[in-house]
Amino acid sequence: MNNRAKTCIDPACWLPFTANRDFLQRPRLLQRAKGMYYQTPDGRPILDATAGLWCVNAGHCRSEIIDAITRQVQEMDFAPTFQMGHPLVFQLAQRLIGLMPASLQHVFFTNSGSESADTALKIARAYHHGRGEPQRTLFVGREKAYHGVGFGGLSVGGLPRNKAAFGPLLDSELLPHTLDQEHHRFTRGIPAWGDDPGIALDKIIQKYGSERIAAVIVEPVAGSAGVIVPPQNYLQQLRNACDKNGLLLIFDEVITGFGRLGTPFAAHYFAVTPDILTTAKGLTNAAVPMGAVFVSDNIYQSIMTNAQEGIELFHGYTYSGHPLACAAAMATLDIHEKEGLLTRGREIAPYFENALHSLRDLPLVTDIRNIGMMGAIEMQSLSEHIGARGMAALQKAFDRGLLIRNTADTIALSPPLIISEEEIDIAINIIRETLLSLA
Numbered sequence: 057m058n059n060r061a062k063t064c065i066d067p068a069c070w071l072p073f074t075a076n077r078d079f080l081q082r083p084r085l086l087q088r089a090k091g092m093y094y095q096t097p098d099g100r101p102i103l104d105a106t107a108g109l110w111c112v113n114a115g116h117c118r119s120e121i122i123d124a125i126t127r128q129v130q131e132m133d134f135a136p137t138f139q140m141g142h143p144l145v146f147q148l149a150q151r152l153i154g155l156m157p158a159s160l161q162h163v164f165f166t167n168s169g170s171e172s173a174d175t176a177l178k179i180a181r182a183y184h185h186g187r188g189e190p191q192r193t194l195f196v197g198r199e200k201a202y203h204g205v206g207f208g209g210l211s212v213g214g215l216p217r218n219k220a221a222f223g224p225l226l227d228s229e230l231l232p233h234t235l236d237q238e239h240h241r242f243t244r245g246i247p248a249w250g251d252d253p254g255i256a257l258d259k260i261i262q263k264y265g266s267e268r269i270a271a272v273i274v275e276p277v278a279g280s281a282g283v284i285v286p287p288q289n290y291l292q293q294l295r296n297a298c299d300k301n302g303l304l305l306i307f308d309e310v311i312t313g314f315g316r317l318g319t320p321f322a323a324h325y326f327a328v329t330p331d332i333l334t335t336a337k338g339l340t341n342a343a344v345p346m347g348a349v350f351v352s353d354n355i356y357q358s359i360m361t362n363a364q365e366g367i368e369l370f371h372g373y374t375y376s377g378h379p380l381a382c383a384a385a386m387a388t389l390d391i392h393e394k395e396g397l398l399t400r401g402r403e404i405a406p407y408f409e410n411a412l413h414s415l416r417d418l419p420l421v422t423d424i425r426n427i428g429m430m431g432a433i434e435m436q437s438l439s440e441h442i443g444a445r446g447m448a449a450l451q452k453a454f455d456r457g458l459l460i461r462n463t464a465d466t467i468a469l470s471p472p473l474i475i476s477e478e479e480i481d482i483a484i485n486i487i488r489e490t491l492l493s494l495a
């Protein structure tokens with residue numbers, strides 16, 4: 057690392073979800089990016105096996121997106137969307153709706169996945185409130201879920217360490233997670249069987265009464281907890297159980313959206329349509345922060361009809377539909393169309409799957425999971441120090457020129473959807489060396 061880069065690192069900057077004290081001792085810096093690669097300040101290439109943070113789906117520094125943002129900032133840097141609008145935000149909305157399952161006909165813009173989760177939960181409550189059921193306030197999430205860091209998303213999340221210091225949170229209950237290592241270890245793709253989530257939901261309903269519950273929220277595939285793929289029929293069973301009890305179903309597609317599974321959205325992959333669907337990340341290829349919440353026509357019309365005169369939903373962000381984010385999203389959608397990226401995952405996923413599972417017999421590997429272009433390699437934890445191996449793997453892979461992500465002792469991979477077979481091989485070889493060096 058050069059001296060300039062080294063000297064700028066000090067505690068003035070408090071990094072998120074980072075062991076800051078440790079990082080200051082041994083910083084990892086990225087300074088440039090292009091295509092599949094980052095570069096460190098001292099010019100070392102780092103193959104990006106995580107699409108940044110599950111977000112740079114079309115690869116880095118795409119000139120089409122850079123040009124679109126540049127043109128937009130020269131034409132109009134910002135426009136409010138409170139009681140105002142600008143043409144691009146309407147054009148983007150129409151285009152996005154065209155990608156969605158037919159019933160999701162409206163979109164509310166946010167700036168992040170966390171804001172999308174909170175917005176979805178608020179829309180769910182507002183919908184019930186407007187229909188004369190204001191007592192429907194309870195949310196049902198799922199163990200091991202991640203829905204961002206706002207108080208709403210945190211409340212329905214299922215990662216205990218994320219919640220520990222921040223209570224009290226919103227009233228919520230959690231469905232059991234679907235990680236079943238006894239039966240599903242080393243499953244390729246969707247596990248063949250698992251418990252019907254309707255049974256667990258029934259227990260929650262018995263405790264509170266269905267008339268108290270606003271919505272159930274799940275990630276179709278749990279990403280941050282280490283790529284937990286739902287068993288066959290799980291999401292359909294959940295949909296059926298929600299319908300039976302009048303509960304809204306929310307899919308958090310912040311990771312699974314925009315081609316990650318080889319279909320535009322997980323809703324297409326699993327052929328299950330939620331009432332509300334949240335996105336962010338890949339929407340703008342991460343070049344400008346943006347999130348979007350898609351809502352069924354039924355919910356939208358109900359809120360429009362039941363609201364008093366004037367503003368129907370007292371909710372929004374200064375930067376909802378920011379012109380630069382809209383421009384980045386439009387250019388991203390152009391790339392997706394031109395290069396078929398929303399379905400490319402389907403073509404490359406079998407190669408990715410085989411490559412991942414070639415690591416199965418290495419020491420320390422206790423499970424491998426995958427679906428579309430998401431994969432996870434779980435390592436045996438050190439009993440006295442959970443997460444230490446995962447962090448060591450991150451550091452060692454970085455030293456060897458690969459960016460991976462770790463959740464505790466699970467390595468997660470979600471490469472840009474432009475990745476080649478050769479680049480998959482490079483990534484897997486570095487992970488192999490990394491695992492061997494840790495054994």
Ligand SMILES: Cc1ncc(COP(=O)(O)O)c(C=O)c1O
Pocket residue numbers: 167168169170171173202203204205275279280308309310311336337
């Ligand atoms: C499923 C899911 N929801 C929400 C979020 C939060 O997104 P953000 O970090 O943009 O707030 C994430 C982030 O990884 C996510 O994976």
